Amino acid sequence: MNSAPPPQSAAPPVYDWEGFGFDTRQVHAGEYPDRNSGLRVPPIALSAGYLFDDFDDQVSRFDGSIHWRADEHAGHGEAGGFSPSEHAPIYSRQGNPTNWVAEERLASLEGGTVSVAVASGQAAISAALFALAQQGDHIVSTGSIYGGTRILFGRSFKRFGIEFDYVWDAENDAEWERAIRPDTKAIYTETIPNPRNDITDLRRIAEVAARYNLPVVVDNTVGTPALIRPFEHGCHIVVHSTTKFLTGHGAAVGGAVVDGGTFDWEAAERAGRSYPLVTQSSRPGVAPMLERFGRGAYARAVRESVVNDIGPTLSPFHGFLLHQGMETLSLRMERHVESSLRIATWLEEQPEVESVDYAGLPSNPLHGLAVRDYGADAAGRGRTGSVFGVTVRGGIDGARAFVNGLRVFSRMTGIGDTRSMVLHPLTSTHGTFAPEVNGRLGITPGLLRLSVGLESADDLIRDLRGALDAVRAL
Incomplete structure (x- = not known):
């Protein structure tokens, strides 16, 4: 009589997704086992506070030592570093188990070390820059950025004593020389500026930043890591309005800061650029963030010294919607780009259209850069997202007729939704800017911003044709 084979134990699940493909990581990275009920989808952790195991556990959570891993692989130099997977919550203003899933997933997709989720894209930009600059400091930005960001810089940051200058021609060394000062703390830019799709040469900006020992902060909201990953181009910090493509459905507001873990803070200090939240001790007897958290030091400074203090907390419900949305990011972006290229090409041929601002079109002066950094479709056109002008x-009468003639495109503010949207920048996002600023930005009376969604491209073209018929009838 044959004996029964010995029982086979199940292979352990994967929780470290390093080395797996993008499509796999966007589904799985950041997941953790739910030991209470075995839920396959990480649950929404609706709790303001968290229990400490004992007195020493409380101490280690507050001083951050529970996140320290003393192995060479994990961190900065030879001392070890921060382990983003070893979470130990204190209070949900600073971190939440549901949001950790989204944070780890985004950090993995961008190729960074640690991500910090916050309540909105504007909160992400603010937190990222407040961790670098303080009253009396200075930041340089490329000229073409989202209008709301320019308002943030010119209004709120100005009130806090942080000044901005703008570089319009990133290829011009003289402009950088004029703009960058001894008290400059960062260079800020966007991968795909909104609304005109006038893409940025990140490699060029990273070269300038290296020359001046400055970190580069990049808004990758429109590009998304499915199309471009700024860390691979020499940049150091990425911010997102996760409200847009990462979440993808327009039902939740959020933002995130991702630390690439590659900026040399010590070299910057030696060059005379001080970043006290990262390189100096925050209180007696506690080592600086850089010494304690290595390649995750900047992200820890964002979380502990900015987000925890000011409180732009992401709701765990919105964090749940974010990590659910990221599961399909690459699939959605393929459809967004495919439809956008078809629609932009079609629009360029219509007699009622004066111009189309889409860097992926062969007629666009940035087409070569678009193909280099974003790849090309089968027709050789660059794949620069789905937000363009x-x-x-x-003029404005034509814009009014066009907007009012649309039936499928939603007339609303916002981008990166499953639904296609249209907005008139001159009377909305750029309505407060001086005429000379809008002139340099190319914000004219007849310019419309389109965000192409996931509807049938045939249906969207029919809708656009109807709107152009209204323009022709003027």
Whole structure:
């Protein structure tokens, strides 16, 4: 009589997704086992506070030592470093188990070390820069950025005593020389500026930043890590309005800061650029963030010294919607780009259209850069996202007729949704800017911003044709 084979134990699940492909990581990275009920989808952790195991556990959570891992692989130099997977919550203003899933997933997709989730894209930009600059400091930005960000810089940051200068031609060394000062603390830019799709040469900006020992902060909201990953181009910090493509459905507001873990803070200090939240002790007897957290030091400074203090906390419900949305990011971006290229090409041929601002089109002066950094479709066109500008004939009257003639495109503010949207920048996002600023930005009366969604491209083209018929009838 044959004996029964010995029982086979199940292979352990994967929780370290390093080395797996992008599509796999966008589904799995950041997940953790739910030991209470075996839930396959990480649950929404609706708790303001968390229990400490004992007195010493409380101490280690507050001083951060529970996140320290003394092995060479994990961190900065030879001393070890921060382990983002070893979470130990204190209070949900600073971190939440549901949001950790989204944070680890985004850090993995961007190729960074640690991500910090916050309540909105504007909160992400603010937290990222407040961790670098303080009253009396200075930041340099490329000229073409989202209008709301320019308002943030010119209004709130100005009130806090942080000044900004703008570089319009990133290829011009003289402009950088003029703009960068001894008290400059960062260079800020966007991968795909909104609304005109006038993409940025990140490698060029990273070269300038290296020359001046400055970190580069990049808003990758429109590009997303599915299309471009700024860390691979020499940049150091990435911010997102996760409200847009990462979440993807327009139902939740959020933001995130991702630390690439590659900026040399010590070299910057030696060059005379001080970043006290990262390199100096925050209180007696506690080592600086850089010494304690290595390649995750900047992210820890964002979380502990900015987000925890000011409190732009991401709701765990919105964090749940974010990590759910990221599961399909690459699939959605393929559809967004495919439809956008088809629609932009079609619009360029219409007599009622004066111009189309899409860097992926062969007629665009940035087409070569688009193909280099974003790849090309089968027709050789660059894949620069799905937010771009179209200028119609007739100035503001033409713009009004166009917007009012649309039936499928939603007339609303926002981008990166499953739904296609249209907005008139001159009377909305750029309505407070001086005429000379809008002139340099190319914000004209006839310019419309399109965000192409996931509807049928045939249906969207029919809708656009109807709107252009209204323009022609003027």
